[in-house]
Amino acid sequence: MNRLNNCFEKLRADKRKALIPFITAGDPSPKFTEPMMHALVDAGADIIELGIPFSDPMADGPVIQRASERALAAGTSLEIVLNIVKSFRATNQTTPIVLMGYLNPIEIMGYAQFAQQAQTVGVDGVLIVDLPPEEMGDFQPLLQAHDIAPIFLVAPTTTSERIKKIAAKSAGYLYYVSIKGVTGSANLDISAVADKVAEIRQYTNLPIGVGFGIKNAQIATQIAKISDAVIVGSAIVQRIETENPDKLLETIPAFLRELRQAMDKI
Amino acid sequence: MSYQNNLPDKNGHFGVYGGIFVAETLMQPLEELRQAYEHYMQDADFIAELDKDLQHFVGRPSALYYASRWSSHLGGAQIYLKREDLNHTGAHKINNTVGQAILAKRMGKKRIIAETGAGQHGVATATVAARFGMDCVIYMGSEDIKRQAINVYRMRLLGAEVRAVESGSKTLKDALNEAMRDWVTNIDNTFYIIGTVAGPHPYPAMVRDFQAIIGREAREQLQAQANCLPDVLIACVGGGSNAMGLFYPFLEDESVAMYGVEAAGDGIETGHHAAPLCAGKTGVLHGNRTYLMSNEDGQIIETHSISAGLDYPGVGPEHAWLKDTGRVSYVSITDQEALTAFHELTRMEGIMPALESSHALAYCQKLAPTLDKDKIIVVNLSGRGDKDIHTVATLEGIEI
Numbered sequence: 001m002n003r004l005n006n007c008f009e010k011l012r013a014d015k016r017k018a019l020i021p022f023i024t025a026g027d028p029s030p031k032f033t034e035p036m037m038h039a040l041v042d043a044g045a046d047i048i049e050l051g052i053p054f055s056d057p058m059a060d061g062p063v064i065q066r067a068s069e070r071a072l073a074a075g076t077s078l079e080i081v082l083n084i085v086k087s088f089r090a091t092n093q094t095t096p097i098v099l100m101g102y103l104n105p106i107e108i109m110g111y112a113q114f115a116q117q118a119q120t121v122g123v124d125g126v127l128i129v130d131l132p133p134e135e136m137g138d139f140q141p142l143l144q145a146h147d148i149a150p151i152f153l154v155a156p157t158t159t160s161e162r163i164k165k166i167a168a169k170s171a172g173y174l175y176y177v178s179i180k181g182v183t184g185s186a187n188l189d190i191s192a193v194a195d196k197v198a199e200i201r202q203y204t205n206l207p208i209g210v211g212f213g214i215k216n217a218q219i220a221t222q223i224a225k226i227s228d229a230v231i232v233g234s235a236i237v238q239r240i241e242t243e244n245p246d247k248l249l250e251t252i253p254a255f256l257r258e259l260r261q262a263m264d265k266i
Numbered sequence: 267m268s269y270q271n272n273l274p275d276k277n278g279h280f281g282v283y284g285g286i287f288v289a290e291t292l293m294q295p296l297e298e299l300r301q302a303y304e305h306y307m308q309d310a311d312f313i314a315e316l317d318k319d320l321q322h323f324v325g326r327p328s329a330l331y332y333a334s335r336w337s338s339h340l341g342g343a344q345i346y347l348k349r350e351d352l353n354h355t356g357a358h359k360i361n362n363t364v365g366q367a368i369l370a371k372r373m374g375k376k377r378i379i380a381e382t383g384a385g386q387h388g389v390a391t392a393t394v395a396a397r398f399g400m401d402c403v404i405y406m407g408s409e410d411i412k413r414q415a416i417n418v419y420r421m422r423l424l425g426a427e428v429r430a431v432e433s434g435s436k437t438l439k440d441a442l443n444e445a446m447r448d449w450v451t452n453i454d455n456t457f458y459i460i461g462t463v464a465g466p467h468p469y470p471a472m473v474r475d476f477q478a479i480i481g482r483e484a485r486e487q488l489q490a491q492a493n494c495l496p497d498v499l500i501a502c503v504g505g506g507s508n509a510m511g512l513f514y515p516f517l518e519d520e521s522v523a524m525y526g527v528e529a530a531g532d533g534i535e536t537g538h539h540a541a542p543l544c545a546g547k548t549g550v551l552h553g554n555r556t557y558l559m560s561n562e563d564g565q566i567i568e569t570h571s572i573s574a575g576l577d578y579p580g581v582g583p584e585h586a587w588l589k590d591t592g593r594v595s596y597v598s599i600t601d602q603e604a605l606t607a608f609h610e611l612t613r614m615e616g617i618m619p620a621l622e623s624s625h626a627l628a629y630c631q632k633l634a635p636t637l638d639k640d641k642i643i644v645v646n647l648s649g650r651g652d653k654d655i656h657t658v659a660t661l662e663g664i665e666i
Contacts, residue, residue: 055434055565056551058443059289059450065433077563103287103550105564130287130550134277155291157453162293180291181451 022233026076044260052101184234278467357649383438384574385417387461462505463582466553477511
């Protein structure tokens with residue numbers, strides 16, 4: 001059984017909410033990423049979303065755009081991202097890894113080769129921002145055959161009709177985008193998020209994660225109360241960009257621990 | 267060959283190309299746009315308003331001009347030029363911006379955004395925003411802003427806010443990314459006017475339909491002047507809107523050969539070019555599957571062309587489809603060849619073409635002498651060259 005399902009089952013039993021940090025693989029350099037992943041797990045990450053850098057990240061705000069640029073400048077490729085997962089798995093066989101990115105690098109590698117390699121190195125889910133369910137085509141059965149969960153976004157603009165369609169094609173969890181905007185945007189409206197999450201629950205039993213705009217422990221706690229998973233990206237990536245590069249393996253996990261502790265108090 | 271002119275399908279596909287490859291937030295707004303566009307294209311009142319503005323604001327129909335001196339100089343086929351350079355704002359771009367702005371108005375959107383490379387689409391968008399009293403924000407790569415200072419000022423005079431894009435290669439593709447990000451953030455009040463036949467469905471079909479007036483007029487005008495169909499159509503292809511506009515109404519006419527001319531830059535073999543159809547591979551960017559210029563890791567690579575309007579790593583998905591089916595032949599022209607054609611048409615016919623259009627003219631220069639004198643070529647003269655005189659002068663070491 002897929003690590004994602006095990007993870008959410010255990011969280012449910014423990015009455016805890018998942019904390020999912022996002023980092024861009026290879027930011028600021030490929031050798032930095034694996035130690036950071038282990039440090040994030042030690043600080044309380046239940047699942048890790050690992051960004052595949054892309055030259056044209058259309059759905060991302062400036063913080064993650066710059067992370068992509070740094071990763072590409074440091075020579076990160078999809079091949080290298082898969083290798084990072086492989087070495088992470090050598091010492092961690094339980095924490096689910098979700099790759100998040102844009103379609104073109106995967107399309108150029110080839111769907112079949114990507115699905116096969118991703119399974120081999122131990123990837124559990126894939127979220128391709130610019131690939132809606134309607135365009136999945138051959139990719140959907142390939143992911144299923146390789147026990148990789150297709151994870152899709154649901155947005156404030158998504159109609160109930162589409163939520164049903166998306167849920168039917170999803171596995172692992174659904175990712176609710178809390179705001180109309182790009183990653184790392186301005187303030188989210190908790191009550192609007194709560195309403196939409198309740199609406200999504202009418203159509204699916206899948207866990208619902210909420211991301212975009214979760215900047216601190218206070219917002220993380222509020223989101224944890226109304227969803228199954230709190231996804232934090234730009235707030236972490238921003239710290240990777242601005243804090244002392246020699247101390248990142250301490251400061252980033254410290255920030256995550258703060259969120260973890262606040263979330264576990266609810 | 268026979269060609270069925272019934273694409274895209276209901277999901278926006280031209281064969282395997284096109285489609286909708288965007289983040290979820292945009293799916294519903296694109297569906298609303300598709301419904302509005304399909305509704306209004308059947309709405310007599312909308313069409314009447316569009317026709318009126320095309321006539322009185324844009325200045326249509328544009329002339330179909332028989333280039334007699336150039337034809338006899340080249341010594342082969344007879345050459346006609348579709349004079350889109352005579353439109354208001356100096357290029358074909360305004361055919362589309364007028365259409366989309368009227369659509370925006372009908373949809374109750376008060377704010378217009380657009381991306382621009384050389385600034386031609388930005389100017390055409392700022393122009394219609396002024397005409398309809400709408401707020402207007404234009405995204406433009408900071409590199410392009412430096413290269414196109416006059417068009418930046420022109421947009422500002424028209425009341426548009428020009429926002430510099432500092433991400434990525436700081437050029438057209440990055441401006442498009444940034445416009446998409448704005449749209450996703452301001453979806454409730456904002457209409458995104460894409461300037462070419464690319465992007466997610468319905469943009470490729472919608473922009474084509476607004477530009478198809480070029481081909482419809484050319485067909486009627488040639489019928490009136492020469493009482494026949496053209497034998498050959500030639501147009502330059504960056505994103506491909508002027509070419510789709512000319513080609514589309516002729517696709518089912520088997521006797522009409524078509525050439526789309528991409529920018530070979532320093533030469534295809536140098537890798538410094540903007541010719542995804544001639545030398546790229548298929549992939550997904552900016553909402554659609556098409557031919558792209560990307561590296562072995564799927565990262566989009568930088569393009570080069572003397573003409574900013576052709577300097578784009580993708581191409582409209584319908585062109586990708588027309589290439590694969592063989593209905594249109596895609597060829598390429600280098601910077602140097604385009605410059606030569608720029609000078610030749612200027613001296614020979616008293617018409618100064620845009621450097622984009624000069625690529626189409628350069629291919630015509632090669633093809634015309636190989637055809638009989640009774641053959642007819644129509645070249646889309648998609649824009650005027652005044653905007654390019656600084657580029658041309660600098661290349662020739664002249665300071666203005």
